[in-house]
Amino acid sequence: MITQFLLVKIFRLILLIAAVATLSFLLVSSSPVNPVDAYVGTAMLRISQDQREIIAKRWGLDKPPVERFGRWAGQMATGNLGVSTIFNEPVLSVIGKRFVTSFWLMALAWSLSGALGFGLGLIAGAREDTLLDRGIRLYAYTMASTPTFWVGMILLMVFSVSLGWTPVCCAWPPGLSAEQATLWQRLHHLLLPAVTLSLIGIAQITLHTREKTIEALRSDYAVFARAQGESIIGIVFVRALRNVALPAVTLQFASLGELFGGAVLAEQVFAYPGLGRTTVEAGIRGDIPLLLGIVLFSTIFVFTGNFMADLIYHLVDPRLRKTAGAIS
Amino acid sequence: MLDIQNLSIRFTRYTFGLKKKEVCVVRDFDLSIAPGQVMAVIGQSGAGKSLLAHALLGILPRNAKVEGRILFKGKPLTPERLSALRGREIALIPQSITALNPLLRVGVQVARAARLSGISKKDVPTTVRRAFSRYLLRKEVAHCFPFQLSGGMARRVLTATATVGMADLILADEPTSGLDPITAREALTHLRELADTGKAVLLITHDIAAALQVADMVTVFCAGTTVEVARADDFKGLDQLRHPYTRALWDALPANSFIGTMKPIERTSDAAGCPFQPCCNDQNTVCGQSTPELKDSGEGRVRCHHA
Numbered sequence: 001m002i003t004q005f006l007l008v009k010i011f012r013l014i015l016l017i018a019a020v021a022t023l024s025f026l027l028v029s030s031s032p033v034n035p036v037d038a039y040v041g042t043a044m045l046r047i048s049q050d051q052r053e054i055i056a057k058r059w060g061l062d063k064p065p066v067e068r069f070g071r072w073a074g075q076m077a078t079g080n081l082g083v084s085t086i087f088n089e090p091v092l093s094v095i096g097k098r099f100v101t102s103f104w105l106m107a108l109a110w111s112l113s114g115a116l117g118f119g120l121g122l123i124a125g126a127r128e129d130t131l132l133d134r135g136i137r138l139y140a141y142t143m144a145s146t147p148t149f150w151v152g153m154i155l156l157m158v159f160s161v162s163l164g165w166t167p168v169c170c171a172w173p174p175g176l177s178a179e180q181a182t183l184w185q186r187l188h189h190l191l192l193p194a195v196t197l198s199l200i201g202i203a204q205i206t207l208h209t210r211e212k213t214i215e216a217l218r219s220d221y222a223v224f225a226r227a228q229g230e231s232i233i234g235i236v237f238v239r240a241l242r243n244v245a246l247p248a249v250t251l252q253f254a255s256l257g258e259l260f261g262g263a264v265l266a267e268q269v270f271a272y273p274g275l276g277r278t279t280v281e282a283g284i285r286g287d288i289p290l291l292l293g294i295v296l297f298s299t300i301f302v303f304t305g306n307f308m309a310d311l312i313y314h315l316v317d318p319r320l321r322k323t324a325g326a327i328s
Numbered sequence: 329m330l331d332i333q334n335l336s337i338r339f340t341r342y343t344f345g346l347k348k349k350e351v352c353v354v355r356d357f358d359l360s361i362a363p364g365q366v367m368a369v370i371g372q373s374g375a376g377k378s379l380l381a382h383a384l385l386g387i388l389p390r391n392a393k394v395e396g397r398i399l400f401k402g403k404p405l406t407p408e409r410l411s412a413l414r415g416r417e418i419a420l421i422p423q424s425i426t427a428l429n430p431l432l433r434v435g436v437q438v439a440r441a442a443r444l445s446g447i448s449k450k451d452v453p454t455t456v457r458r459a460f461s462r463y464l465l466r467k468e469v470a471h472c473f474p475f476q477l478s479g480g481m482a483r484r485v486l487t488a489t490a491t492v493g494m495a496d497l498i499l500a501d502e503p504t505s506g507l508d509p510i511t512a513r514e515a516l517t518h519l520r521e522l523a524d525t526g527k528a529v530l531l532i533t534h535d536i537a538a539a540l541q542v543a544d545m546v547t548v549f550c551a552g553t554t555v556e557v558a559r560a561d562d563f564k565g566l567d568q569l570r571h572p573y574t575r576a577l578w579d580a581l582p583a584n585s586f587i588g589t590m591k592p593i594e595r596t597s598d599a600a601g602c603p604f605q606p607c608c609n610d611q612n613t614v615c616g617q618s619t620p621e622l623k624d625s626g627e628g629r630v631r632c633h634h635a
């Protein structure tokens with residue numbers, strides 16, 4: 001059962017990566033970015049046309065696209081994603097380092113939005129149509145329609161510029177390296193970007209949990225629980241908690257794509273040196289190997305989120321967990 | 329034990345432009361039941377039987393309004409009193425097995441009901457075990473999830489859940505629906521046993537044949553109104569029955585002449601006249617003008633201008 005589930009998922013992942021790789025290659029090869037120009041950068045004027053052609057030939061740019069794709073895909077399959085032109089470092093190691101920085105940001109924002117959103121959703125659902133519910137809903141709708149960078153800028157202006165409680169930029173104090181910064185310093189720098197990112201993520205999980213709570217309160221099992229003398233609070237927090245939490249956890253995992261997208265914007269606003277900011281840099285400066293690497297990495301990242309969501313359903317929902325046989 | 333007079337249940341609905349519309353689902357409903365009795369409430373599906381059970385427990389949706397006099401153990405059943413009695417003195421055996429939470433183990437759900445019915449924490453495990461064995465549920469069933477149970481077992485779990493406490497009034501909503509004849513018979517026997525221990529059992533069903541197997545008395549429910557109260561024995565023959573609707577139901581029993589299936593009876597909220605009038609063969613002008621009173625008739629009661 002579970003091995004079959006895993007095999008299907010792995011097969012899907014391979015198909016997905018193949019599709020994404022083909023599509024990105026097509027996009028890049030038809031884009032106006034000239035890899036040789038991007039590589040030589042500011043030295044462009046000092047390099048002759050002959051030298052450019054030598055570089056192009058060494059890279060195989062004179063070959064037809066199908067052959068180029070074959071070579072690139074072959075390299076990729078062996079784990080060689082090439083060298084980033086702006087960092088002069090293998091793509092994999094750039095992604096690895098930057099992702100670790102982003103990971104803490106995303107993890108903190110993800111758990112904050114998950115916990116707060118779930119709690120707010122439960123309260124709003126249990127108190128449907130009261131002032132409390134309306135307040136929470138208003139907040140969620142406002143947040144759902146507010147751009148991340150705007151929230152980021154407001155928070156930055158209030159807490160960093162006016163109040164001076166949080167730093168204005170970066171993941172650690174300028175002048176220090178990542179290793180020199182203390183845990184406290186890093187948390188301090190992490191706080192505002194993480195809050196920005198989670199404020200946006202809260203909306204979806206709150207509204208979803210609210211709907212599920214209301215649905216649970218109207219269900220047959222909730223009516224029966226009421227007949228047994230259970231209170232509304234008792235139904236929400238004792239009887240229906242699992243029924244509401246299961247889809248919420250699933251949703252939270254399935255929203256890793258939006259989290260990544262939000263991180264790109266939040267990191268840009270706070271000049272936070274994570275993978276999101278690196279993506280923007282690679283795009284602006286035409287670092288094609290890095291850009292392709294990030295595309296593939298984010299594909300796997302989002303896929304993992306969806307995979308976790310499915311896996312949790314399979315492990316937690318007794319109806320899908322077909323280990324115990326029916327007793328009759 | 330329970331005495332209901334002139335019960336009505338209305339729903340307020342908002343239609344276009346926030347116009348309030350009231351729908352009256354149950355009205356002029358009367359019923360009384362004594363300890364040790366099985367009182368069957370018979371009505372077609374959609375007659376408002378489940379709503380009646382929910383009204384007695386005070387668990388109707390918020391847009392429902394209940395009016396009328398309900399006495400429980402001689403005292404009016406106010407909302408405050410109800411919230412203290414619910415699950416302790418009045419218990420529900422629900423209509424559908426979807427009343428079990430699909431994600432919680434059966435044992436946990438029965439234990440929670442026991443705790444809510446006022447049993448002390450340390451006595452819960454023994455009480456639950458006793459309830460399980462009373463309904464021939466093996467110990468392992470407690471560790472099952474509802475989807476792992478057969479229909480009959482799930483029914484017994486519902487009965488065990490409702491009776492794990494010391495409730496004196498049991499409301500059984502369609503306890504035989506979806507069961508094969510043998511399992512249905514078993515469910516009815518359980519209800520009879522409960523009544524024989526001194527509880528009052530309200531057996532709500534659309535299946536007269538099933539109800540007559542165990543009921544002492546029958547209240548016939550037509551379009552949300554009580555039209556007849558009869559002894560179960562009165563159903564032995566057509567001539568003992570007082571109301572044309574009851575006689576039509578009797579005719580429709582498989583064992584009897586079987587004239588044809590009954591049309592469902594619907595009544596628009598505040599139409600005057602006898603609720604059964606649209607389908608009655610024996611009507612005259614007065615039937616269309618005023619709703620008849622519920623009159624005593626022998627050991628039963630009847631609501632008909634001609635009885």
Ligand SMILES: Nc1ncnc2c1ncn2[C@@H]1O[C@H](COP(=O)(O)OP(=O)(O)O)[C@@H](O)[C@H]1O
Binds near residue numbers: 374375
């Ligand atoms: N929330 C509600 N709002 C309005 N009408 C309702 C509501 N719930 C039930 N009804 C109406 O009440 C009638 C009786 O329902 P019910 O008690 O479930 O019938 P049954 O006798 O089959 O148990 C139905 O016809 C339905 O249309």
Ligand SMILES: [Mg+2]
Binds near residue numbers: 378502
């Ligand atoms: Mg019903």
